[in-house]
Amino acid sequence: MRTSLTRRDFLERAALTSAVLACARPAAAADTMFVSLNGAVTRGVSGADKARLAAKIGFGGVDWDFGPAKTAGVDATKALFAELKIKPTIANLPMARPLPFGGEQPAFDQALTQLADDAAFCAAIGCQKMMVVLPATSPVPKEEFRKTVRDRLAGISQVLQKSNVRLGVEFLGVQQFRMARAGGPPPTPFIWNLPETIALAKDSGPNIGTILDVWHWHHSGSTIGDILAAGKDRIVHVHVSDAKAQPPEDVRDNQRVMPGEGVINLVGFFQALKKIGYDGGVSPEPLGRVPQEMSPEEGAKLALDTTMTVMKKAGVV
16 A cells, blocks of 8 residues: 655645645644654755755654754754744753663763753743653663663653753553564563553653653554543643554554554544643654655655644644
8 A cells, every 4th residue: 555645646636735734734734733853754854954844844843953053052952942033842861871761770860961051041941841762671670771761761860850941751552663683582671651651750750741742652552531530630642643443563653644644543642632631732743754755845745735634633723
Protein backbone atom coordinates (compact mmCIF):
# COMPACT_ATOMS: atom_id res chain seq x y z
CA MET A 1 0.00 0.00 0.00
CA ARG A 2 1.38 3.42 -0.96
CA THR A 3 2.06 5.67 2.05
CA SER A 4 3.72 8.69 0.37
CA LEU A 5 2.48 11.44 -1.91
CA THR A 6 4.05 12.56 -5.16
CA ARG A 7 4.39 16.28 -5.82
CA ARG A 8 1.25 16.13 -8.00
CA ASP A 9 -0.67 14.45 -5.17
CA PHE A 10 0.54 17.13 -2.80
CA LEU A 11 -0.56 20.01 -5.04
CA GLU A 12 -4.00 18.48 -5.55
CA ARG A 13 -4.47 17.98 -1.80
CA ALA A 14 -3.27 21.51 -1.07
CA ALA A 15 -5.75 22.96 -3.54
CA LEU A 16 -8.62 21.11 -1.89
CA THR A 17 -7.72 22.09 1.67
CA SER A 18 -6.32 25.60 1.38
CA ALA A 19 -9.67 27.36 1.25
CA VAL A 20 -11.00 25.49 4.28
CA LEU A 21 -7.88 26.13 6.33
CA ALA A 22 -7.16 29.72 5.35
CA CYS A 23 -8.94 31.21 8.34
CA ALA A 24 -7.79 28.50 10.78
CA ARG A 25 -4.03 28.60 10.27
CA PRO A 26 -3.16 31.45 12.63
CA ALA A 27 -4.02 29.04 15.48
CA ALA A 28 -1.70 30.46 18.13
CA ALA A 29 -4.22 32.19 20.36
CA ALA A 30 -3.45 32.00 24.06
CA ASP A 31 -6.47 29.85 24.88
CA THR A 32 -6.41 27.23 22.14
CA MET A 33 -4.22 24.53 20.66
CA PHE A 34 -1.91 25.58 17.86
CA VAL A 35 0.23 23.71 15.34
CA SER A 36 4.00 23.87 15.77
CA LEU A 37 6.57 22.99 13.09
CA ASN A 38 8.67 19.93 13.91
CA GLY A 39 11.91 18.99 12.16
CA ALA A 40 10.41 15.66 11.08
CA VAL A 41 8.94 17.39 8.01
CA THR A 42 11.75 19.88 7.25
CA ARG A 43 14.63 17.71 6.10
CA GLY A 44 17.82 19.82 6.00
CA VAL A 45 16.23 22.95 7.49
CA SER A 46 16.95 23.91 11.09
CA GLY A 47 17.66 26.83 13.40
CA ALA A 48 16.43 30.26 12.37
CA ASP A 49 15.61 28.98 8.88
CA LYS A 50 13.13 26.49 10.37
CA ALA A 51 11.48 29.27 12.37
CA ARG A 52 11.19 31.41 9.24
CA LEU A 53 9.70 28.48 7.34
CA ALA A 54 7.15 27.94 10.11
CA ALA A 55 6.04 31.57 9.87
CA LYS A 56 5.94 31.50 6.08
CA ILE A 57 3.71 28.42 5.91
CA GLY A 58 1.37 29.55 8.67
CA PHE A 59 2.34 27.56 11.78
CA GLY A 60 1.60 29.07 15.16
CA GLY A 61 4.94 28.00 16.60
CA VAL A 62 8.13 26.04 16.02
CA ASP A 63 9.90 23.24 17.89
CA TRP A 64 13.08 25.30 18.07
CA ASP A 65 16.72 24.20 18.04
CA PHE A 66 18.47 25.09 21.27
CA GLY A 67 22.10 25.21 20.09
CA PRO A 68 21.72 27.75 17.26
CA ALA A 69 19.38 29.92 19.35
CA LYS A 70 21.77 29.97 22.33
CA THR A 71 24.63 30.89 20.01
CA ALA A 72 22.59 33.76 18.54
CA GLY A 73 21.80 35.03 22.03
CA VAL A 74 18.71 36.17 23.90
CA ASP A 75 18.19 39.52 22.17
CA ALA A 76 18.57 38.20 18.63
CA THR A 77 16.37 35.17 19.30
CA LYS A 78 13.62 37.22 20.95
CA ALA A 79 13.74 39.65 18.06
CA LEU A 80 13.41 36.80 15.56
CA PHE A 81 10.29 35.39 17.17
CA ALA A 82 8.79 38.85 17.60
CA GLU A 83 9.39 39.57 13.92
CA LEU A 84 7.93 36.24 12.79
CA LYS A 85 5.00 36.40 15.22
CA ILE A 86 5.24 32.72 16.13
CA LYS A 87 5.86 30.95 19.43
CA PRO A 88 9.11 29.22 20.49
CA THR A 89 7.08 26.16 21.46
CA ILE A 90 9.51 23.60 22.88
CA ALA A 91 13.16 22.51 22.75
CA ASN A 92 15.02 19.33 23.57
CA LEU A 93 16.56 19.13 27.04
CA PRO A 94 20.13 20.36 26.40
CA MET A 95 22.01 17.48 28.02
CA ALA A 96 24.47 15.37 26.05
CA ARG A 97 23.93 11.59 25.98
CA PRO A 98 24.06 9.32 27.91
CA LEU A 99 22.55 11.89 30.25
CA PRO A 100 20.14 12.44 31.80
CA PHE A 101 19.24 8.80 32.52
CA GLY A 102 22.68 7.26 31.99
CA GLY A 103 26.23 8.23 32.87
CA GLU A 104 27.84 8.79 36.24
CA GLN A 105 26.23 10.91 38.94
CA PRO A 106 29.06 13.52 39.06
CA ALA A 107 28.59 14.18 35.33
CA PHE A 108 24.87 14.60 35.87
CA ASP A 109 25.40 16.97 38.80
CA GLN A 110 27.74 19.08 36.69
CA ALA A 111 25.20 19.14 33.85
CA LEU A 112 22.58 20.52 36.25
CA THR A 113 24.74 23.61 36.77
CA GLN A 114 24.73 24.29 33.03
CA LEU A 115 21.03 23.47 32.83
CA ALA A 116 20.24 26.35 35.18
CA ASP A 117 21.76 28.77 32.68
CA ASP A 118 20.03 27.05 29.74
CA ALA A 119 16.66 27.14 31.49
CA ALA A 120 17.06 30.86 32.14
CA PHE A 121 17.80 31.37 28.43
CA CYS A 122 14.73 29.33 27.49
CA ALA A 123 12.49 31.44 29.72
CA ALA A 124 14.06 34.68 28.52
CA ILE A 125 13.05 34.04 24.91
CA GLY A 126 9.49 33.20 25.92
CA CYS A 127 9.51 29.39 26.07
CA GLN A 128 8.50 27.38 29.13
CA LYS A 129 8.85 23.84 27.77
CA MET A 130 11.60 21.28 27.23
CA MET A 131 11.39 17.58 26.38
CA VAL A 132 13.37 14.36 26.72
CA VAL A 133 12.74 10.79 25.54
CA LEU A 134 12.29 8.07 28.14
CA PRO A 135 14.06 4.73 27.54
CA ALA A 136 11.60 1.93 26.78
CA THR A 137 13.88 -0.69 28.36
CA SER A 138 15.93 -0.85 31.53
CA PRO A 139 19.61 -1.88 31.93
CA VAL A 140 18.82 -3.12 35.46
CA PRO A 141 15.67 -4.38 37.22
CA LYS A 142 12.78 -2.04 36.46
CA GLU A 143 12.20 -0.67 39.98
CA GLU A 144 15.91 0.02 40.44
CA PHE A 145 16.07 1.95 37.18
CA ARG A 146 12.83 3.78 37.96
CA LYS A 147 14.39 5.11 41.17
CA THR A 148 17.41 6.38 39.22
CA VAL A 149 15.22 8.01 36.59
CA ARG A 150 12.93 9.49 39.21
CA ASP A 151 15.88 10.95 41.13
CA ARG A 152 17.39 12.44 37.96
CA LEU A 153 14.05 13.94 36.94
CA ALA A 154 13.57 15.36 40.44
CA GLY A 155 16.95 17.08 40.17
CA ILE A 156 16.04 18.50 36.78
CA SER A 157 12.64 19.58 38.11
CA GLN A 158 14.20 21.67 40.86
CA VAL A 159 16.49 23.45 38.41
CA LEU A 160 13.79 24.13 35.82
CA GLN A 161 11.29 25.38 38.39
CA LYS A 162 13.53 28.39 39.08
CA SER A 163 12.90 29.54 35.49
CA ASN A 164 9.26 28.39 35.37
CA VAL A 165 10.11 25.76 32.74
CA ARG A 166 8.25 22.44 32.41
CA LEU A 167 9.77 19.18 31.18
CA GLY A 168 7.87 16.61 29.12
CA VAL A 169 9.11 13.03 29.03
CA GLU A 170 8.12 11.09 25.93
CA PHE A 171 7.37 7.38 26.30
CA LEU A 172 8.03 4.97 23.41
CA GLY A 173 5.04 2.70 22.98
CA VAL A 174 5.99 0.81 19.82
CA GLN A 175 6.83 -2.84 20.51
CA GLN A 176 9.96 -2.47 18.36
CA PHE A 177 11.71 -0.70 21.23
CA ARG A 178 11.08 -3.58 23.65
CA MET A 179 12.15 -6.39 21.32
CA ALA A 180 15.40 -8.32 21.63
CA ARG A 181 18.09 -7.50 19.12
CA ALA A 182 19.27 -10.28 16.83
CA GLY A 183 21.07 -12.88 18.89
CA GLY A 184 20.67 -10.89 22.09
CA PRO A 185 18.80 -11.59 25.32
CA PRO A 186 15.30 -10.22 25.80
CA PRO A 187 15.46 -6.72 27.29
CA THR A 188 13.77 -5.62 30.49
CA PRO A 189 10.79 -3.41 29.58
CA PHE A 190 10.70 -0.09 31.39
CA ILE A 191 7.98 2.58 31.09
CA TRP A 192 6.22 2.62 27.73
CA ASN A 193 2.62 3.77 28.22
CA LEU A 194 0.78 6.88 29.35
CA PRO A 195 -0.41 5.86 32.84
CA GLU A 196 3.05 4.77 34.01
CA THR A 197 4.65 7.88 32.50
CA ILE A 198 2.19 10.12 34.34
CA ALA A 199 2.84 8.25 37.60
CA LEU A 200 6.58 8.78 37.13
CA ALA A 201 6.02 12.47 36.40
CA LYS A 202 3.95 12.94 39.54
CA ASP A 203 6.67 11.28 41.60
CA SER A 204 9.34 13.52 40.07
CA GLY A 205 8.09 17.08 40.38
CA PRO A 206 5.19 19.48 39.81
CA ASN A 207 6.65 20.71 36.51
CA ILE A 208 7.27 17.25 35.07
CA GLY A 209 4.76 15.80 32.61
CA THR A 210 4.62 13.90 29.35
CA ILE A 211 5.07 14.49 25.66
CA LEU A 212 1.85 12.89 24.43
CA ASP A 213 2.78 11.42 21.07
CA VAL A 214 -0.37 9.97 19.53
CA TRP A 215 1.67 7.35 17.64
CA HIS A 216 3.13 5.93 20.86
CA TRP A 217 -0.16 6.43 22.72
CA HIS A 218 -1.92 4.31 20.08
CA HIS A 219 0.69 1.56 19.86
CA SER A 220 1.04 1.27 23.63
CA GLY A 221 -2.66 0.56 24.05
CA SER A 222 -3.19 3.74 26.07
CA THR A 223 -6.72 5.12 26.04
CA ILE A 224 -8.89 8.23 25.92
CA GLY A 225 -9.56 7.62 29.61
CA ASP A 226 -5.82 7.76 30.29
CA ILE A 227 -5.68 11.25 28.75
CA LEU A 228 -8.61 12.42 30.86
CA ALA A 229 -7.00 10.95 33.98
CA ALA A 230 -3.66 12.63 33.22
CA GLY A 231 -5.16 16.11 33.16
CA LYS A 232 -3.94 19.34 31.64
CA ASP A 233 -1.09 19.93 34.10
CA ARG A 234 0.73 16.75 33.08
CA ILE A 235 0.42 17.09 29.29
CA VAL A 236 3.36 19.29 28.34
CA HIS A 237 3.25 18.97 24.55
CA VAL A 238 1.62 16.86 21.81
CA HIS A 239 3.06 15.05 18.77
CA VAL A 240 0.67 13.92 16.06
CA SER A 241 0.81 11.53 13.11
CA ASP A 242 -1.23 8.47 12.11
CA ALA A 243 -0.74 4.72 11.70
CA LYS A 244 -1.69 2.03 9.23
CA ALA A 245 -3.23 -1.18 10.55
CA GLN A 246 -0.36 -3.62 11.27
CA PRO A 247 0.44 -6.39 13.73
CA PRO A 248 2.31 -4.85 16.70
CA GLU A 249 5.46 -6.86 16.05
CA ASP A 250 5.69 -5.51 12.49
CA VAL A 251 5.39 -1.81 13.35
CA ARG A 252 8.52 0.31 12.93
CA ASP A 253 8.86 3.84 14.21
CA ASN A 254 9.55 5.35 10.78
CA GLN A 255 6.35 3.97 9.23
CA ARG A 256 4.09 6.82 10.29
CA VAL A 257 1.64 8.59 8.00
CA MET A 258 0.05 12.03 8.02
CA PRO A 259 -2.88 12.74 10.36
CA GLY A 260 -6.05 11.40 8.80
CA GLU A 261 -4.32 8.83 6.58
CA GLY A 262 -4.52 5.94 9.05
CA VAL A 263 -6.58 4.23 11.73
CA ILE A 264 -5.84 6.18 14.92
CA ASN A 265 -8.87 7.76 16.59
CA LEU A 266 -7.52 11.28 16.22
CA VAL A 267 -10.92 12.91 16.64
CA GLY A 268 -11.37 11.26 20.02
CA PHE A 269 -7.76 12.04 20.93
CA PHE A 270 -8.15 15.76 20.24
CA GLN A 271 -11.55 15.94 21.86
CA ALA A 272 -10.06 14.44 25.03
CA LEU A 273 -7.32 17.08 24.97
CA LYS A 274 -9.95 19.79 24.58
CA LYS A 275 -11.95 18.35 27.46
CA ILE A 276 -9.01 18.62 29.88
CA GLY A 277 -8.29 22.16 28.67
CA TYR A 278 -5.04 21.53 26.83
CA ASP A 279 -4.04 24.72 25.03
CA GLY A 280 -0.46 24.09 23.95
CA GLY A 281 1.40 23.09 20.82
CA VAL A 282 0.60 20.20 18.48
CA SER A 283 3.59 19.13 16.39
CA PRO A 284 3.14 16.92 13.30
CA GLU A 285 5.82 14.20 13.50
CA PRO A 286 5.11 11.71 10.67
CA LEU A 287 8.52 10.01 10.66
CA GLY A 288 9.24 8.33 7.33
CA ARG A 289 6.25 9.89 5.60
CA VAL A 290 7.69 12.85 3.64
CA PRO A 291 9.18 11.56 0.34
CA GLN A 292 12.72 12.52 -0.65
CA GLU A 293 11.54 14.49 -3.67
CA MET A 294 9.29 16.73 -1.58
CA SER A 295 10.82 20.07 -0.57
CA PRO A 296 10.87 21.14 3.11
CA GLU A 297 8.28 23.81 2.30
CA GLU A 298 5.95 21.27 0.66
CA GLY A 299 6.44 18.81 3.52
CA ALA A 300 5.70 21.49 6.11
CA LYS A 301 2.58 22.63 4.29
CA LEU A 302 1.28 19.07 3.91
CA ALA A 303 1.84 18.44 7.61
CA LEU A 304 0.03 21.64 8.58
CA ASP A 305 -2.89 21.04 6.24
CA THR A 306 -3.51 17.44 7.30
CA THR A 307 -3.15 18.29 10.99
CA MET A 308 -5.51 21.25 10.77
CA THR A 309 -8.05 19.17 8.84
CA VAL A 310 -8.17 16.58 11.65
CA MET A 311 -8.25 19.24 14.39
CA LYS A 312 -11.08 21.02 12.60
CA LYS A 313 -12.99 17.72 12.30
CA ALA A 314 -12.54 17.21 16.04
CA GLY A 315 -13.84 20.72 16.70
CA VAL A 316 -10.76 21.96 18.54
CA VAL A 317 -9.89 24.82 16.16
